Amino acid sequence: MRTVKLFLxxxxxxxxxxxxxxxxxxxAGAQESKASGGSDRLVVQLCxxxxxxxxxxxxxxxxxxxxxxxxxxRRMMAAYAEQQAKQVSKWTARDRLTWEREQKRVIEEGYKxxxxxxxLGGTIGISCDMCHPDxxxxxxxxxxxxxxxxxxxxxxxxxxxxxxxxxxxGKPLPPDDPRxxxxxxxxxxxxxxxxxxxxxx
Amino acid sequence: MWPLKWKTREREYRRQxxxxxxxxxxxxxxxxxxxxxxxxxxxxxxxxxxxxxFQVVDVVRADPQEKPLFRFAYISDTHLYERELNERFxxxxxxxxxxxxxxxxxxxFVLFGGDLAQLGQPKELELGxxxxxxxxxxxxxxxxxxxxxxxxxEKWRELFGPExxxxxxKGVHFIVLMSVNEKDFWTERKMTPMERMLTxxxxxxPIQSRFxxxxxxxxxxxxxxxxxxxxxxxxxxxxxxxxxxxxxxxFWTEDAEAIHEMLFPFRSVTVIHGHTHQLLTHRIQNIHFHxxxxxxxxxxxxxxxxxxxxxxMERPDPFDEADGTGWGTxxxxxxxxxxxxxxxxxxxxxxxxxxxxxxxxKEAIPPAPEFPPY
Amino acid sequence: xxxxxMRRAKLLALGLIIVGFGLGLGGTRATxxxxxxxxxxxxxxxxxxxxEMMIPADNPMTEAKVALGRDLYxxxxxxxxxxxxxxxxxxxxxxxxxxxxxxxGVGGKKGARxxxxxxxxxxxxxxxxxxxxxxxxxxxxxxxINPVEMAMPSHEAVVAKVRGIPEYAQRFREVFxxxxxxxxxxxxxxxxxxxxxxxSGDSPFDHFMAGDPKAISEAAKxxxxxxxxKARCITCHEFNPSSPFFTNFKYHNIGIGMKxxxxxxxxxxxxxQMAQENRLTKEALDRLALTExxxxxxxxxxxxxPKDVGAxxxxxxxxxxxxxxxxxxxxxxxxxxVIDFYDKGGEPNPNLDxxxxxxxxxxxxxxxxxxxxKSLTSDWVRRVARGEIKLAxxxxxxxxxxxxxxxxxxxxx
Numbered sequence: 001m002r003t004v005k006l007f008l009x010x011x012x013x014x015x016x017x018x019x020x021x022x023x024x025x026x027x028a029g030a031q032e033s034k035a036s037g038g039s040d041r042l043v044v045q046l047c048x049x050x051x052x053x054x055x056x057x058x059x060x061x062x063x064x065x066x067x068x069x070x071x072x073x074r075r076m077m078a079a080y081a082e083q084q085a086k087q088v089s090k091w092t093a094r095d096r097l098t099w100e101r102e103q104k105r106v107i108e109e110g111y112k113x114x115x116x117x118x119x120l121g122g123t124i125g126i127s128c129d130m131c132h133p134d135x136x137x138x139x140x141x142x143x144x145x146x147x148x149x150x151x152x153x154x155x156x157x158x159x160x161x162x163x164x165x166x167x168x169x170g171k172p173l174p175p176d177d178p179r180x181x182x183x184x185x186x187x188x189x190x191x192x193x194x195x196x197x198x199x200x201x
Numbered sequence: 202m203w204p205l206k207w208k209t210r211e212r213e214y215r216r217q218x219x220x221x222x223x224x225x226x227x228x229x230x231x232x233x234x235x236x237x238x239x240x241x242x243x244x245x246x247x248x249x250x251x252x253x254x255f256q257v258v259d260v261v262r263a264d265p266q267e268k269p270l271f272r273f274a275y276i277s278d279t280h281l282y283e284r285e286l287n288e289r290f291x292x293x294x295x296x297x298x299x300x301x302x303x304x305x306x307x308x309x310f311v312l313f314g315g316d317l318a319q320l321g322q323p324k325e326l327e328l329g330x331x332x333x334x335x336x337x338x339x340x341x342x343x344x345x346x347x348x349x350x351x352x353x354x355e356k357w358r359e360l361f362g363p364e365x366x367x368x369x370x371k372g373v374h375f376i377v378l379m380s381v382n383e384k385d386f387w388t389e390r391k392m393t394p395m396e397r398m399l400t401x402x403x404x405x406x407p408i409q410s411r412f413x414x415x416x417x418x419x420x421x422x423x424x425x426x427x428x429x430x431x432x433x434x435x436x437x438x439x440x441x442x443x444x445x446x447x448x449x450x451x452f453w454t455e456d457a458e459a460i461h462e463m464l465f466p467f468r469s470v471t472v473i474h475g476h477t478h479q480l481l482t483h484r485i486q487n488i489h490f491h492x493x494x495x496x497x498x499x500x501x502x503x504x505x506x507x508x509x510x511x512x513x514m515e516r517p518d519p520f521d522e523a524d525g526t527g528w529g530t531x532x533x534x535x536x537x538x539x540x541x542x543x544x545x546x547x548x549x550x551x552x553x554x555x556x557x558x559x560x561x562x563k564e565a566i567p568p569a570p571e572f573p574p575y
Numbered sequence: 576x577x578x579x580x581m582r583r584a585k586l587l588a589l590g591l592i593i594v595g596f597g598l599g600l601g602g603t604r605a606t607x608x609x610x611x612x613x614x615x616x617x618x619x620x621x622x623x624x625x626x627e628m629m630i631p632a633d634n635p636m637t638e639a640k641v642a643l644g645r646d647l648y649x650x651x652x653x654x655x656x657x658x659x660x661x662x663x664x665x666x667x668x669x670x671x672x673x674x675x676x677x678x679x680g681v682g683g684k685k686g687a688r689x690x691x692x693x694x695x696x697x698x699x700x701x702x703x704x705x706x707x708x709x710x711x712x713x714x715x716x717x718x719x720i721n722p723v724e725m726a727m728p729s730h731e732a733v734v735a736k737v738r739g740i741p742e743y744a745q746r747f748r749e750v751f752x753x754x755x756x757x758x759x760x761x762x763x764x765x766x767x768x769x770x771x772x773x774x775s776g777d778s779p780f781d782h783f784m785a786g787d788p789k790a791i792s793e794a795a796k797x798x799x800x801x802x803x804x805k806a807r808c809i810t811c812h813e814f815n816p817s818s819p820f821f822t823n824f825k826y827h828n829i830g831i832g833m834k835x836x837x838x839x840x841x842x843x844x845x846x847x848q849m850a851q852e853n854r855l856t857k858e859a860l861d862r863l864a865l866t867e868x869x870x871x872x873x874x875x876x877x878x879x880x881p882k883d884v885g886a887x888x889x890x891x892x893x894x895x896x897x898x899x900x901x902x903x904x905x906x907x908x909x910x911x912x913v914i915d916f917y918d919k920g921g922e923p924n925p926n927l928d929x930x931x932x933x934x935x936x937x938x939x940x941x942x943x944x945x946x947x948x949k950s951l952t953s954d955w956v957r958r959v960a961r962g963e964i965k966l967a968x969x970x971x972x973x974x975x976x977x978x979x980x981x982x983x984x985x986x987x988x
Contacts (some may be wrong), residue, residue, distance in 0.1 A: 124288075125287045126287070129403060133500070134405045134449065149810050167519060520930045521928060548882060549882065
């Protein structure tokens, strides 16, 4: 019921717009835009005050022939429906910015640790990157898996600690140590989107 | 196999299991046949290659090919810290020296392939010189980026002489080419010498420039090559691979094409390079390329760009600190092309024969890894 | 369910699997025309499916064959002067070893290697310290004719001698059939079949792993953690439920025997030379392996690869408390000596395995490790060693039922 009403409302507005156009005046609700790439294409705004549509082959101020105007109305209606299909989120763009910045910060911290044997408590000058440039041959996406050093199925954190203890001759980190999380974040970030191929790594 | 009507579920299971194991056996046999049945040259390649202490094999083996003209050995990428900080790399370098000294007959000389030091510090370089002085045969020194970028080669030149030089040995013209120059990335960043060194020492550091022989080096090479007839076999020692393998890790020489152009007119050219710490085989027209092992640690193979002729080594086991490392020998044939022996400490030695490269990988195929390297 | 109930439930489930397996085994022997039933109780900790998988298709298990093999195993008449049997060096009283540094054959002749246990030997990738043969059947053939072991002049002589013992003739006919059942292959098959019933599991540690926290001491638990971690044992002495044998079946140079001022290079050259001249037959190899000096080349004798000089098979650790002295040459007398040896990073030598490094264990840690090792002794093996369980009375004893781990604690609960 609600949809039908809205539909009528929108069509009504467009009807007015089209009628107005026939009087050789700028369409109601249409406005000139220089923002989108400096073009002067016709931009139509929906009555919700937010949804905008740029008409590719119409210049600002141009009057649309009836057939084209109907097509624009249909597309605006579809855009409006799409907006309505989304839930109202409590997460804002600002939240997302924070998430991304924090993750990036921890990954960068991990990158530093990965290249700094002293910061990880190594004692003989060997750092992670000396065997794993760009975290190569770490395969974080394949864990947990059987590890021949430990002779059991192990996690990435187990292996980070194995390397700290053995080649680097340091002391293992507690699993919740921020350095451990940072290392894991960096290592994992290098393999985002790499398909998992059991047996290959 | 049993007639179909006798099949019970258990028998079917047994049969399938047996077939599976048979298939495994067949696979192994076929692998063997593939390698063993190809040609006489293949036989040579698969034979036990003279590794460190057991040279008697070499003396008695029936070699269907021409006998090599001479042999030299190599030790490379020792990456020495001072002994107090890291004994492991020092011990590995000493082990290589001892193994080379045990070669019987001794090689004509030893190539040191660069990256003697880890951070180019005088004490590291001096320690390296001391270790290499234990070698019983002459040593030809080549510089690596780890030896260079703290003082831009000052200490190196003092200890070992110029970075570019050439010499002739038994009809082969050898060129030691400094190929790890970088464009100045440090001045505008106001880096200290140690910051510059640490930047270059970090393989995956994107700030640094790409390796190159550079204009001066190319000019030096041009003048050196001008003195040599086009029929003279040429062997070039270069720390960087002298071709383009993987840019992000400087497994790369930026002006490789310009160098190749200078080398194409020659009948036989071989490049022996360090830096990559892995089995690496490549050929561009008349130029054969061979990598060297490190005594310190193996690098993983780069995620892309591996030369097609390379049969990579299986991934090293980090529990065994010697795995994937070692040293090697090079048998030089009359025409200047070489059989390259990788003497891996924890594995069977691997030979990349001259015939393999000459046939573009069709003959004398070295053993392939069972598990992927990367 | 409280912890105890949970544990009982787990153990009960385990017991049922074993029984189910034992029953299911009959009729699946595809190589035999008559379905035969062979019942064996697999001790706790040893995967029953793996046991089944490791039985070769051409030597199926039958009770008569196992009984025949057992009698051959204990029969000294298989040696040239009727003084040495398999059991002389693989004696149940010492967990199927002999308690000596190196084994002694006929006339007290000494070999060069410490007798490895037969327990769980069926699970080995290869047999002997250097892995010079693959199967138990192949292994049996060598000591019979090695001059410092049973010293029979040839396999033909062994067959002739066994044929001449009347009580065996009938049993070989029953087990193997055919016009000519006494062959060297069938002798080997029978003994190997018996050896496949010599299983070690059901140790306090196995009960600990099965969920009984009180099965081993606190010291042993600390030792287990060290075993997996700081002491780096588990990488070679592999243990996990899929492969619970405390060995990776691989070969490593840890420096034992390398201390001697011996020219290994010259010895290795001789081996290369023999190989070039096709003189390295199985028999020649077997003799060299038990000859002082050559013996120390270890795995190199088989592969002739330099990396294998001085490398020997990782020893399994079950029942280790009962199998002193230790190492391939029996040169370490106690478990503590063994732990000390690894603690100092093995014996330095040109070919030392890259995984052998100094461990810096404390005295407490060493004691804990030793405690842990002592928790690996099978209850059944210990009772056999004490003489509480008899395996055989003699060659004609004729008890056809293999007595394997029959009183495992798992089945009692």
